[in-house]
Amino acid sequence: MSEPVAFGDRLAAAFAAYGRLCVGIDPHAQLLESWGLPDSGEGVREFGLRVVDAAAGQIGIVKPQVSFYERHGAAGYAALERVFAEARDAGLIVIADAKRGDIGSTLAGYADAWLRPGSTLEADALTLNPYQGLATLAPVMERAAAVGKGVFVLAATSNPESGPVQTAELRQSSRAGRTIASAMVDGVDAWNRARPDASTRTLGDAGVVIGATVELRAVGIDPDAYGETPGLPVLAPGFGHQGGDAAQLGELFGRLAAGAIVNESRSVLAAGPEEIGEAVRRRAGEVGSLGV
Numbered sequence: 507m508s509e510p511v512a513f514g515d516r517l518a519a520a521f522a523a524y525g526r527l528c529v530g531i532d533p534h535a536q537l538l539e540s541w542g543l544p545d546s547g548e549g550v551r552e553f554g555l556r557v558v559d560a561a562a563g564q565i566g567i568v569k570p571q572v573s574f575y576e577r578h579g580a581a582g583y584a585a586l587e588r589v590f591a592e593a594r595d596a597g598l599i600v601i602a603d604a605k606r607g608d609i610g611s612t613l614a615g616y617a618d619a620w621l622r623p624g625s626t627l628e629a630d631a632l633t634l635n636p637y638q639g640l641a642t643l644a645p646v647m648e649r650a651a652a653v654g655k656g657v658f659v660l661a662a663t664s665n666p667e668s669g670p671v672q673t674a675e676l677r678q679s680s681r682a683g684r685t686i687a688s689a690m691v692d693g694v695d696a697w698n699r700a701r702p703d704a705s706t707r708t709l710g711d712a713g714v715v716i717g718a719t720v721e722l723r724a725v726g727i728d729p730d731a732y733g734e735t736p737g738l739p740v741l742a743p744g745f746g747h748q749g750g751d752a753a754q755l756g757e758l759f760g761r762l763a764a765g766a767i768v769n770e771s772r773s774v775l776a777a778g779p780e781e782i783g784e785a786v787r788r789r790a791g792e793v794g795s796l797g798v
């Protein structure tokens with residue numbers, strides 16, 4: 507069997523071909539209503555498939571929000587399987603935003619569900635929650651990289667409630683005195699740089715989640731400390747509806763902008779079913795012309 511193409515390489519290729527816009531597939535109940543779709547498994551499937559159709563050939567990355575599928579139970583999961591399959595068949599990189607985390611043995615089950623080639627829920631990357639310790643995630647990071655998949659570890663999230671936890675300082679670790687947010691960025695970056703093929707890679711296979719609403723230095727992250735090879739993938743939600751402005755990507759993320767994925771969900775999805783294709787095409791052009 508041939509070697510899988512590394513996730514970081516696929517991400518770099520998607521940036522080169524389509525730019526860095528990622529459209530979120532977030533079928534909120536209100537959006538389903540405004541799209542004229544039922545709030546059911548069928549509705550979320552149809553919504554997802556229409557977004558995939560709009561995204562194919564216009565952008566390189568989509569991020570289905572698992573919660574909005576999970577609320578429909580088995581029917582929601584069946585819909586998600588179909589949306590993932592169609593998106594991946596269309597050549598899109600699929601980031602499953604499920605924010606999983608647990609003790610190692612349990613986390614392995616999540617990796618099997620979301621990152622195993624051939625799984626019905628196979629995605630290209632998965633968001634992970636490091637609250638049980640970054641080290642618990644390392645086996646999943648290894649396993650993902652071995653099969654050409656990626657992960658994004660929550661570091662500095664876009665929600666306003668994140669501050670007290672993510673700016674708390676570590677006490678017992680080699681990163682004592684650093685904020686939790688910066689220790690996560692540092693830890694994931696170090697993991698990428700310790701990979702055997704690190705020197706040949708543009709982007710690593712593991713990334714972090716940093717919200718576009720976050721002032722990086724205020725949470726202890728020096729964005730200019732991360733320009734080494736390979737670059738660090740950064741999944742950046744918080745643009746559009748939450749107030750972040752993609753035109754300020756370089757200002758917000760400094761050298762980290764090189765690996766940044768600009769996620770926009772509601773601000774694009776609000777276009778509705780008739781206009782979604784045009785909205786994705788226009789926004790991809792606007793974000794592409796920022797020249798980061």
Ligand SMILES: O=c1ccn([C@@H]2O[C@H](COP(=O)(O)O)[C@@H](O)[C@H]2O)c(=O)[nH]1
Binds near residue numbers: 746
């Ligand atoms: O820090 C985070 C992590 C994840 N998200 C997710 O991204 C999208 C954002 O949707 P918008 O409609 O563009 O606000 C959503 O799925 C969140 O769960 C985030 O916002 N912040």
